[in-house]
Each structure stands twice: as structure tokens, then as C-alpha cells.
Amino acid sequence: LNLADVSVRSRSSNSIALVGSCSLMCIRIEQKNIMGRMKFINIIILIAAVTTSKAFSPATNALSTTKYRGGDQGSNKNSGRTRVNIKSSSSSEINEAAADDSNSCSMPMASFNLIKGAVGSGVLSLPAGVAAIGDVKAAIVPASSMLFTLGAISAYTFHLLGRLTVVANNESADDASASKVTSIGQLWEKEIGSSSSWLISAAIFLTCFGTCLAYSIILGDTLTSLAQTFGINGLFATRRANIAAISLLGVYPLTCLKSLAALAPVSLTGIVGILITCVVMAIRALPGGPYSTTAAVGATNYLASLSADLRPSFGVIGLRSPKSLLVLSSMTATAFLVHMAGPEVYQTLQNPTLVRFGKLSAIGFGSTALISAFMMAVGFFTFGGSCKGMILNNYSTLDAGATLCRLLMGVSLLGSYAFLANAMKKAWYEIFYKGKEISDKIHYRTSKMFIGILTSLALIVSDAGFVVSVTGALLGSALIYMIPSFIFLKSTRRRMNDGSLAYTRVLKVERLWNKFLIGLGGILALAGAGMSVVNTFFPHLL
DSSP states (O other), rough: OOOOOOOOOOOOHHHHHHHHHHHHHHHHOOGGOOOHHHHHHHHHHHHHHHHHTTTTTTTTTOOOOOOOEOOOOOOTTTTTOOEEEEOOOOOOOEEEEEEGGGGOOOOHHHHHHHHHSSSSSSGHHHHHHHHBBBSSSGGHHHHHHHHHHHHHHHHHHHHHHHHHHHHHHHHTTTTOOOOOOHHHHHHHHHHHGGGGTTTHHHHHHHHHHHHHHHHHHHHHHHHHHHHHTOOOGGGGGGGHEEEEEEEEIIIIIHHOOOOOOGGGHHHHHHHHHHHHHHHHHHTTTSSOOOOHHHHHHHHOOOOSSGGGGOOOOOOOOOBBOGHHHHHHHHHHHHTTTTTHHHHHHHBBSSSHHHHHHHHHHHHHHHHHHHHHHHHHHHHHHHBBTTTTTSSGGGSSSTOOOHHHHHHHHHHHHHHHHHHHHHHHHHHHHHHHSEEEOOOOHHHHHHHHHHHHHHHHHHHHOOOHHHHHHIIIIIIIIIIIIIHHHHHHHHHHHHHHHHHHHHHHHHHHHHHHHHHHHHHHHHHHHHHHHHHHHHHHHOOOGG
16 A cells, blocks of 8 residues: 655654644653543544644745646646656555755665555554464464565566666657656557556556545544543544544645645655554564564563453464465555556666666665565464454554554555545546636545545445455556556567667567566456455455
């Protein structure tokens, strides 16, 4: 999932201030006198304040009456131009980077940004993908094998986009008026044509829409769990009320912003949240831990506070049929979905060469696979077949460590939601308002429409894992396996026809490989989406 995020290029003071604010919230959770109703409400307000305070300050607020064109940020013309790119996770991610060469990334920073773009809240759905395979610990073997295999293929197609970017830029080098390729949409227009470029915008829109829906569900679950932790009963303890409240008080104001630069430090909260969640989940998975039936007498044990469907379950159903792997393959696609930012990642890399970009792809996707496999394993080893679509939902509301993780992820998701919604609206404008000016009236009306639709769906759909798997199956498969390969085939065919590319045996094999990837993407999309529906609504058929 984690279908989107931001590369942090802000001053360190802003990042430190954000971490300090988050730390204060986390420390307050441990205090025994925080269990009152008003203190829970204060925490919710503080989450929104941390996320939005700089965004709504007079210096950075872009909510003016100035009209802007669909796809633009509406920023000051005298300031450095900002570009927002879609990429994903969890996870689907958004990379906001300055366009000029002075903001190029070193290899360590580019690797860090790539990993952060892929590893997000979507990784917390992966244990449920293993649970779809079976409730025995041996299920982790085929699950990990699939994760690393699809990760290697994703790294190849990501690097392929860098190669295509180099070709496109070299061919336009003699044209002084031509700009560098910085998006997969530009690659598509160059090789396939502008008449069908709406397909890329549609893919971006649907990816962001699906990710926003998953975020709405997760935010509702997170606030509900926090309400239970703080001893809140009644309206504030209901999932639907929390979804409606966070949509009205947090999500909608953020989606109305036109300039999102002030929210960049929120990405750091997501990084801290993922790291802390890794540590907490690993500790909870240890033998004799607080969720183990073999815990020592007198040791902390949270099993009694869990409902039957949340408690660890092993060896009841065994291994299911191999077709159940399709559920995990759909979720895995979102864990590596950063391809929409591929061309710009290449352009912003210091001393960009294909060798360095290949190294970046190997480091980024290799590290993402390792982190995802680790969190997938510790979550599954703790709860087995009972893993929920959002694994944090399995942990007790009395668990202070899990509460800390929920708080950090809640702040991170609110900030990421703004970037996702902004990219979703930009894609919408590119489809229906391309070349037209977008007034404030249209901007606010579009925000209201989509938040209303997303909130309504989140009130009906309660399984974030289902949304993640369907989004990964249909859109992740297209963006990772099909679209880069299709552009490659068109590019190589054109260059072979005009004589600029020799038809060698290596090229023949690679073209066959890319044709296979297109077929693989189609199969994973249709079969994966179908199996996700069956696993969620008709599990007895597996």
C-alpha cells in the first residue's frame, strides 16, 4: 500500500520540531492520568495540529483566489517550481521534489527516499496475505519466495524506466526547446501518443483513490482503538463516528490545500513510525511474549483483552491451495509501487548514469523486500491465521507499544492523505479539464465531492487489506509489469525500424521477456482481484 509519499528536502529544524511534537504525544500515552475523555479529544486535535500548523500559516498558505491550471501547484511564480509525482507502497507514493538540478540526490539520500516511498502503512497488510495462504508457520516460505521474486521483477521494470528516460532525453538533446522527461506519462506520449495519455492519468487517479480509501479505513480503525485505550465510550468509540470526524476536521481541510510543501516533514513521522512499529512487532513476536499462550505466570499477557477473531490462531486450517498466493501477490504489488516516479528519480540522482541507477534500484528494492519480509513474518508469527488487513488492529488496546505505533501512523497517514488527494485531483483535472483553468470553486467542489465519496465508502468497507489487495492487483500490476514493458516494446520497435537500434539476440530475449511481463501483469491483475474478493467474502471456497 503505501501507494504515495514525499522526499524530504526541508530544513532540519522543521523535521526536529515535528519529531519533538510526536515524541511528546507518545510520552503522554504512558501516563496513567490520560484516560479521560477530554484528553483523548486533545490528542486528536494535536494530531491535526502537528500535520497542519505550518500548512495554514500565513507564510505558506496557498488558499488564495488566484486561479491555477490543472496540474499546477498554484505556487508563487517567483518561487522554485515544485513538481508532485505519484508513487506507491503499504502503502501508492507521491514524491515532491524541486525541478532544478541543484536539488539532486546523492546515492544514500536517493536510496533512502526510494525505500521510504515503497515502505509505508501498506506493509502492515502483508501478514494478512500470508494468513490467506494458511495458518501454519510454514506458509511464510512460499510467501517470502513470492515477495522476493516480485521484488526483483519490480526492480527490473523500475530500472527499465530509467533506460527509457535516457533514450528519450538523448533523442531530444538537439532540440533546445524540448524539456527533459520526468514522468512516465511523458514517456507514454512520446512512444504511444498523446491521444491515449489519459490512460496514465486514469491509472494515477485510481491508484490514489484506492489508497485514500484504505487510509480512511485505517484512520477510522486507529482512532477507534485509541478511544478504547483512553477509556472512551459512546459516540467517540464508534468506528463510523471517528471516520466522519477525521474526514471533516482533518482530511477535508488538508485536501483543500494547493501548496503542500509545508507538509514535507510529515514524511519523517512515517519513517519513525515504521521503525518503531518494526521494533514493537518484533518484541511482541518473541516466544513467551504478551500474545503467547506460553507466557510465564505473572507476565504481561493481552490475550484476555482480545476478541476471539483477533487472538493467535495456528494449525486450524493448514495450508490452502496454491491459488491463494494470488491474494499476497496483489498486496505485494503495492509494496513495490514507486514506478510513477521512476523517470524523475533518475533525473534527480547525482551524476545520473544507468550503472548508478541500477545500483540505486538494487539497493532500494532489495532493502524494501527485506523490511517487508521482516514485518510480514513477525506479524504472522504472532497472530497466524487471524491476521487482519491492518495488523495493528490485532494488538490489544491495552498495549502501550501498539498505541504508540497507532499514534505515529495516524499522524503520518493524515499528512500522506493530503499528497494523495492532491495528486488524485490533478489526475482528475488532466482527464476532464486539460488545458483549462481551474478556479477555486472547482477546486473546493472537487475536494468536497471526493472526500464525500471516500468517506461514504469507508463507512461501508471495513477491511483495509481488501482495498490494498484489489488496488495492487488491478493498478499495481498495470503500473509495475505492463506499462513499462509496453513502452519498452514500442520504443525498441520504433528504433529498430528507423535503424538506430540493432536487432541482436539479447534484444530479442529482452523483448520476449517484456511480452511475458505484460501477460503476467494481466493474469495477476484479473486473477489477483478475483481471489481477493473470494478471500474476503467467500473464504470457504479456498
